[in-house]
Structure formats: structure tokens, C-alpha cells
Amino acid sequence: MREDVDHHIADALSRPAVVRLDSHTLCLRFETMKVASALEAVRYLLERGTIEHGDTLVDSSSGIYAHALALACHRYGLHCHIVASTTVDLTLRTQLEILGATVEPMPPSASLKLDQSRRVARVQEILRDRPRYHWMRQYHDEVHYRGYRAIADLVRAHVDCSRLSVVGGVGTGASTGAVASFLRETSPGVELVGVQPFDSVTFGSEHVHDPEIIIAGIGSSIPFDNVDHTLYDTVHWFGFDAALSGGVALLREHAIFAGLSAGAAYLAARWEQRVDPGRVCVVLAPDTGHRYVEAAYSRHASAARPEELEPRQIGALSEMDLPWSRMRWGRAEAPPGAVGPGVSRSAAGGQSVAVAS
Template sequence: MTRQVGGAFASVVEANELPRIVRLEDNLYAAVFTLMKLLPARYIVDRARRSGALAPGATVIETSSGTFGLGLALVCRLRGHPLIVVGDPAIDRNLRTRLEFLGARVELVDAFDAPGGIQGARLARVAELHRAHPGSYVPDQYENPDNPGAYGIVADQLLSTLGPIGRLVGPVGSGGSTGGLAAALRQSGGDTKLTGVDTPGSVIFGHHNGKRLLRGLGSSIHAGNVRHTAYDDVHWVGAAPAFWTTRELYAERAIFAGPTSGASFLAARWHARQEPGSVTVALFPDDGYRYLDTVYNDDWLRAQGVDRIPPPAEPKPVTAPDDLDEHWSHLAWGRRPLTEARRFPS
């Protein structure tokens, strides 16, 4: 798909898929996306159309309760594909409205006790729908290598703007953005360190599965696109510090972002101050409009029992993922496989 026609973008998708690069501190920068998952959604759909895996007018079916679903809805609407999004009851009302306004059909699954938790139940429903719609296409964000493969263009943008990147910090869900960007940056000849930001209650880096108030990162399944041996460090950030830092980003820096951006900023700022001679880049995945009724709403925070206090000045250092603090923990992962998650040296 051509990104520009003359001086204009081919569509609003291409116009919004790349981030703005913003300097936050001396050696700390943010890649600020309006909707980060728009890029892999467009990339996956267009490559499937070119290969014949997605026929003209065929139905697209995917699991998402967040921004990948919205990215797909925008792309499918413009490319002429019906879309079914399988989510769960935690999907926010405003997002569901936007999906349905774009013509997507939204199905909710609430079997939290299913194998693989709620995400396992959602994937099972996607498989059922795929069988019921012959010729349909499943983007499969958790396993499809085109998800991380989409981010090469962002790596080029970062390198041409900032030069060598010492450390990349970003939230981890499907593993596409952090893993794909780090791989592309390292292929340029540097050895960029990679920090993944997760949350307690997520199994990605070896913690137990549990309820998570902080959404948009974390998982109850192990996605194939999360290559654990790519990560140098892992932070687990709880809801309260993520929400506080998200609001701080807007109140003090006028960056109106979602809570995964707050979690990313918290970890990235700490690393940048530990490594003053190196450039650190934080990924900010989406804007704040979805969160006006939640993260930016004091009544909602009180109803959730979220303490509005500043986060700790630094994370709790841990040697295993079963020793997490509810607020903020850090583990020097060391590019190890997940099988070694509970055998780190003390």
C-alpha cells in the first residue's frame, strides 16, 4: 500500500500509523502514537491481501479488547472487509461504540475460568467463528510474524531522527511492538537494550494469572511473538502508579495518553537516569480519549479503590517473578528464556 499520493497520504490509516518523536528529558524520548496497533493491523491485512490469504470482501475475525481491534476496524472499513472482534466484558463502552460505528461486529466472552483464562476463551471463540465463516481470515496478532515485522518502518524513523538507540522501553502484550522494534534496531548494527513493561497478574514473564485493572498490556496466555530472549529487563507496574504517571504526563508535559504509556514512561525515566550517556526511547501506544471516564476520572479511581499517591522513586528489585511488589518491580532479565524465570541469580 502506497503511504503517500503526491503530497497527501493515501488514507487516514497511513496518515496516523507512525509516531511523533518527542524529547522528554536530556536523553529520554517518547515515540508517541495516536494508535500504535494501527500499523500492524494495516501491515497484516495488506500482506494477507497481496498473498491471497485474504480474499476481496472476505470476513476478518480477531480477538481484541483494545487498540488492535480498533486498528483492524479502521483498516477493514477502508479495505472493504467485514470484521468480527471477540472481546470480553472489560472492553470499554466508548471503544465498543467506535468499533460498531465502523461496521465491526463485537462478540463478548466472559469465561474467565477457561483454560488460558479469558484470552484462551476468546481465542477458542475466534476458532469457532473461523470454522463457521468459510474463507474468513484470522490476523492472529499473538503468533503472526507480520505483527513484529510491521515495525521496521518505525525503527528507520527512530534511527534517522535520533541516531543509535541505547535502550527501548515499551509495554508487552502480544510482543509485536517491543520485539519487532528491538529486532529491527539491532539489525542496524547496534545492540539496543530492550525493557519490557508488564503488570502483576500477567503470565508473560512468569507471574501467575490474575485479574488486572491495568489493561492494554499483560496477558493470560503465552504469545509466540513474545521472544523472551530478546529482553534485557522487565518491569511490572501496577495500576495505581501507571494511572498516576499517565495523568502526570498530561498535567506536566501535555501528552494526553493511555495508561500503558504511563507505565512505559515510569520505567523508561528510571532507566534513562541510570544511563545518562545513552539514548532511551519509550513507546506510548495510544492517546487518552478512551480513558476519560476511567484513568482521568477521580470518581472511577475511587470506585476501583485506586490510591492517588505518587509512585515509588524506584522499583523494587526482584530476583524472580513470584516476588513482585504490587506497585512497581524490576528484574534484570538478561535475555533468558522463560523456562529460567524462576532460576535467576540472587
Template structure:
């Protein structure tokens, strides 16, 4: 085995989640860095197809862990990486990206006030960055079908280790992890349910775009990789509810995960308890090291007002997905397209 091969296998281990039993019928799929799955798959496919030459610069718009996965892959593939991000990128993540050799190009703070917010501004800046380089490869995590396609390996792991899977719960951003995993599972288990976890002021399932404190899920622009017809139910969680659940996951199970995983855990724990005969798996995308000064700091939580209200124990079920209500809201999506659900909501409003 060569040193280069050993390095490649080291990054590959980031793709494999630990399956931890959290309740008699609930398992957590605990990833060190879930975004390594699409990053590694997309880049290696691009290299095999001749799209990633020795001088090609990898460029992407990201403020989260997909950028970290690309930067790590850039080290092992000996490629330059330019990441277009925004001012709210976590400082710990920023330092790590720079230390890995990535160039992090942050759009100005004023960009957050325009339609589409930082995500639209980042896409515009990305186009400018591409024009500045002779050869670039853009993984396009939001629209590249290789993103959801890469998660077939996760579905295979669930089937191999658990056999029957009745429900998968997970946070939704680009749509890749949940749509890819569940679609692959349903080739064997067509009745497997999918529950999306989003946050308020995210456009993914019908809310108006706005400020979102909770990171790692939700979007200001609709990603092409999000197949709404995959989902049976959608839940929206506030930052306070997600943070409380994240800390409960740590205290009760010693799992040190990020707040998007905490939000998913809140929903999955409730659904598993309400459906004791069904086996549920919850996707926990990354670990909590970036949140030690925030979510895992009681002083920060208190100063931000997140300790003022008790954590919710069940969602408020709504008939209209466009109208948020409370810190934890649920809606029966019933595997319909976005257009179908929005048309029904408009008729109800009328």
C-alpha cells in the first residue's frame, strides 16, 4: 500500500457513520463529516471523466462542511480549492479551511439584505471567480445529481446492519443526503417513510426567506437536488429547540453532534416514541466541535435567550405549510411535489 493510497482511505473513513442505538426502535447514524460522501464521489467521478485536470481549480459556494470536505479532498488530490462563502461562516471552520490551503472568498455583509441573501450573492461571486481562472471544476452540490446518487452507500449500510428500516429522519439543505438515502432504500423498502427537518424562514418547504440562526439546514434558494415527493412529513424547528435537543443528545447518549443533528434528533425521538413498532434512523451529519463556544456554552445560550423557554415535547401540527406556528411545527407532506402542496395551501387560504 502506498502512502497516497493510505491517505485516500483515511478520507474514506469519514463517510462511514456509526450506528448508535438511542432507543429500542431508534438508531442514530452519527457521521464525523457526512458531506465527505458527495465531495469524494463527485470529485473522483469528475477526475475519471477528464473534468478535473492537474491544473483545474475546484470552486464551490459553501458556508459549511461541504467546503471542508472539498478542502480535505483538495489536499489528497493535489488540487487548488477556492470556496466562496459569507461573513457568518464559523470562525473555527474558516481557520481550518485556510490551514488546509483553501482560499476562502467571503462576500460582503451587505449582500445578506438583497433578495436571495448570501446564497444569491455567493453564486454571483462564484461566476466571477470562475472567469478569473483558466480551468475550474464546480461540484454544484445543489444541482449535481451525483450528490444524492452518492448516498446509495449509506442506504446499503442501513440495509446490511439493520435490515428493516421503517423511517428515516434528517435535516434538509441541498436535498442530497435525505433524497439520495431514502430513494435508494425504497428500491428495497418502498414503504420506508421520510421525515424532513427544516427551520423557520427557509424556502425549502414553503416558508418565506428570512434570517435563520440555525445553521446546517434550510436554504434561501430552492436547490434542484431537493425532490419534495420523497417526503411524508416536514418539521420546522427553531434554533432554541434544536440547541436544547443537541445538548440532550450529548447528556443522555454522550454523542457530541452539531445542532442540525440535534433538530433531527428532536423529531426522530418523538416519532419513534409515537411509533414503537417501527424502526427509525436519524441522520446526524457532523460533530459539535464548531459549536463549543455557542451551543455547548451555557453562558452563550443564556445571553442569546435560548434558555428562557422550556424545550418543546411535541410539534404543533399545521394544515398550511406556509404559516409557521411556534418553535416546532409539523406538516403532512404526503410525498407530493412542491407545486401540488403550494396549490393546496393557496386554495385553503382562499
């Protein structure tokens, strides 16, 4: 058998399609980006003896991580228990169940904030009742950084990193933050541009309410302990309408059907290149657009064209507003309320996983 043949679909899904959008823009388009993270995290935990074959891994998810963890558990012979957000649709839930995962959906909620808080509380209840379950802590444990070293190597192989910006959703920090950290090992000047929704505590936008927020996964109503704010040079905050504009443009102009966070990242990259025309941007597209069809892409005819939009440039978090704001973060510390108590950045034992080999 040829050595380059994958032995499990998860191995193939951990690698993105690499698409050159123009001479200064590369898009890494994943089907499920967090597969790269989950696979390596599970492999590492097995290697260390933290978990064993046959154990049950549990976590909360709004969709992408649920799929990734279920695939990793299938790959390594583990059980999987997902406390699922209300945003997990029937298509994904059916896949998870057939893969062997236990899917525990949360009841309908008045807000994503309440949904997220309930999910975390439910995970903690499960752990009290089943002490041998292992909580993957995707929101808190830096072990999830490890899988993105291969993605950084892929970027390094395709672009000159001397004037490079990595642009993508912040989420738990274990995608954009990790890719930038690994690239900076050889190119310290790599810039990191984070994309956030409004209504998120991660970069202090919780005071701006977006009534149509469905950009699940890239922001949070609770502190994410594995976000390292000091990695980020610039932050863009997007509302639903602006993110939809970017998503429609990415599909119309480049035939890439991706999620709303990818649309927001595409707009952010276009703007960063306008500010610095010589800059190369790598846009991370973490998922496909299928789960956003009914709530978002079906409204494509009303989406503004990117050239009709520009960000509100702000110097303080109190100045941000819909539909799109931008701020030079300058690798500053976390804003108040963005980091939980007792945060440790030594999840792998004594050093940041973000720079561990």
C-alpha cells in the first residue's frame, strides 16, 4: 500500500484545501478545521497515558468541535459524549450518532450566552456523576494548540512569511493563535489578525448587541482560558450583515462556500491589504457554509458588496459599533472579564503548548 494513503478519513480532513485567491491572498479552506486540533490532542493524551483506549471523552460544542472530537474518538477507539448547542443541526447530529457519539442536546435557549453557560454546567454535572470521563476542555486547555503545527508548516511552504498576516476567527485561540505562534518560531514578524463577533467577552465586545448573531464558535459569552490575547496584533469585530457580505463575496468571487467566520475573515484580509498593499494574507476558513444556508446565505440577494463596507477604526473598546469595527490590539493583555480565575498557560506541563514540538 502506498505510504501517502490515509488510514482514516479524519487524517484527510485535518488538512485544508490550499487556494490562492490572488497574488497576495491564500485561503486555507477546511471542511472541519478542528479535526487537526482534536486528532493531535487525543493522540498526545493517549501517548502520555492521560487517557486510555476505551475511555469516554466529553465536551461541549456548537458544531465544529463536536464533529472533530467524534472523528478523533472513532480514529483512536474511544467513546465520545457531546453536550450539543442549539446550533447543532439534524445533519450534524445524525453524523455524530452514527459515528457512535452520545449527543445530549440542550433545550432551546433565549440566547447563545445562556446556551453556552448551560452546556458548560452540564459537562460539569456529567463529570461529577462519571469521574472516569475525560473532559477535553476545548475552551481552556492549550493541548489543542498542538495540532496546528502542521498547518503552520503548510503555510510556510506556500508563502513568504516576511510580510505575512494570518487572518481568522479567534474562537478558543487554538487555531489562529497556534498557527501564528508556530510561524513566529522562524518569522517573528508574522502578524495575527483576529476576527470576533459582537456580543463576545473575549475581546471586550459584550456591550454591543447584534440581534442576528449566529456566528457561533469564534466568540464567547464566557471566558476562554486558552486564548492568548498577547498574540494578536489587530482585531476586527463583525456583525451578521457584514459577515454575510464577506461570505457571499467569497463564494461569488472565488467559488469557496464557507462559514460566516470565513466571510468575516475575507473582508478583514481585504481591508488589511488596503492598509498595507504589500502584505500577504492567509485567510482561515474553518468550515463549510452548509449550516448557514437557511439563516444566512438564503438572503444573499440583500447582502452588501464588500466595497460598500469599511470598518469603524477605534482606539478604545467603548468606541466600537455595528456593523464592523477594527482596532490595533498591539499584542496587549486581555480586557477585563475575558479571562477566568486561576488561568494557567502550562497545560502540557511547564511550558506553553503553543510553542512545544
